Amino acid sequence: MKHDVRKLLSVTAIAAVLVLPQTAWAADYTIRASHSEAPESPLHKGYEVFKAYVEGASAGQIEVIISPAGQLGSIKDGLEQVKAGAIQVAQADEQTLDAFYKPMMILATPYLFANDEEANQFLASDLFTETNLKMAEEAGLRMLSAASYGFRNFTNNKHPIKSAADMAGIKMRVPPSPMSLAMVQAMGGSPTPIPWEELYGAMQTGVVDGQENPIGVIHDYSFNEVQKHLTVDNHQLGLNSIVIGEAFFKSLPLELREVVATGAVMASATEYGERNYQSRVVTVDALRDRGMEIYFPSAEEVASFRDAVQQPMQDYLNQELDPAFVTAVYDEIGNIRQQRAAAAQ
Template sequence: MSYSFKTIAAAAVCTALVALPLASADAQTKIRFATSVPEANTAEVLGMKAMKDYIDFKSGGTLEVDLLFATMGVGERELTEMVQQGALDMALAADGAVSGFYPKLQVFGIPYLFKSAPVAWEFARSPMAKQMQQEMLEQTGLRTVAWGENGFRNLTNSKHEVKGPEDMQGLKMRVMESPVFMRFMESLGAAATPISFSELVMSLQQGVVDGQENASSNVYENGMADVQKFFSTTEHIYSMTIITINDQFYQGLTPAQQQVIMEAGQLYAAVANSFKVTSDRDYIERIRDEKGLQVHITTPEEKEAFRELAQPPVVEYVNEQLGKEFVDAVLAQVDESEKQVYGQ
């Protein structure tokens, strides 16, 4: 029998983590909080560190968070599964990865679903969002601690400048391990290859894929800009990071400790949301000036061309997979969130 590196790495992480203390009402409780993201100056890392400081302090020392970055090359989906199984207590992952456990999160893969980040933030506070989070808890045992901004995703590649969707034809593009992201990329005529975030830079460097799509901060801070030549501000999909906690672990905490964790989740969202939005222009300029990528600022007309080509097949796919009634309810809530933001 053969085992993949991912399987061996995940098993090694599990073995290493079981030695850490589990929840106890009488002693300090360790919270094993993991991400596949490396430790860098990113919204995810800053938000996780803010959570640790808040939980460690506000719990009066009864809780202590152990932050685990870039956990031995294990991908986001595997880390989330480890939370579900109790090998980890909390994990941070992109919505596309978590959709493997709760498929309705695929709805956020609809291209150009949100007009702006504030609309997405408003949606995250909506009754529809709470309904989805409760349903995910009941179906998976994964409790949502936070939805935070992962940012609007942009295209990079090593072959040529991308202005319109016609420039995507034939490119080999890495996507998250999510069927809806594969459908999006294929609708543009590109070859979609699912690769975990932890293996992305190496795959770009070795030519396994020509390009990828991510928020500008991730492109700069996590090494993609070092192995790519072209960057386009398509902002085609708004992506969230989701922090989940094993509900059995959570239920073993005191009500006061539970409250501190949920408060810390709100702190994470505030840090991630503000950092991603305020730093976006700076990161794009650094990608151009420091990393030497050719940056194309995608025009509204070019974005509309992407939307017209990619949105219908993705909406058709999520209607088939998730049910038209649910998708229509999400779209209606997005409209309501727009009204709340824009005062309509």
């Protein structure tokens, strides 16, 4: 009985430490974290979970300071600051990491993943783990965790896009990414790079006919006001990741590295859970209620998109990366797909 009481007192003491106010301790380490999204976003909620977990589980040895909404600059700016050691943690997405470590461009490949779970299994694979460690060694950046913020989908004002052939003649806004340009071109569309800040106006004035973004983005930025048709083809995974500076990470004692890594995984799980519900339920219904015509292609129709871009994408990747790495990625995802199919039988 005495042992149980002592154990209870010990647990109570630990719990008390975890809820002490910030001023009750002087942290041994400070993590300054940057991201580009609003304080009410699912991503920021994830960062708040990261802060709460890391500060609590480290018993105050680590203080986390979050700078949201691009206060420290763009996503790329944040990663450059992490690389320079000015801050410790920053957001990355599928379009930015390749500027620091080129093989990461593989994550932006159109129609590479059929769903979020395929992507999650690939990110947990030995192949990607090795790629991430090489990025840490060569670029000084380590991905701690990642969360899908939804697959990108096409919208336009001309007509429903039900197959790759329907892309012909459409001026489709794309981000300034060679892969996005090649994708729309391969479908017969007219890819038009437009800065994000100018996109709404470009659609409003007819400079472009359409654009492609995750459903949550289409909803949050009211693209339904200037776009009529939405095709849920899920052509490219939107992936937010939490990246830490390798030098800082290695400077932490092993037990604190585990705390930080666990906190990042919890943060990404928080973001993914909320975004997944929003993009599949709330925002679809809301966009339909606002007058958008939403089309869900059949498996055969999605295949027409995928078939149109697969070879051009592989050719492009083979030019930019080691072809053996590109083959290994496609083989890994093929194996994941087979295993998932077998498990479903």
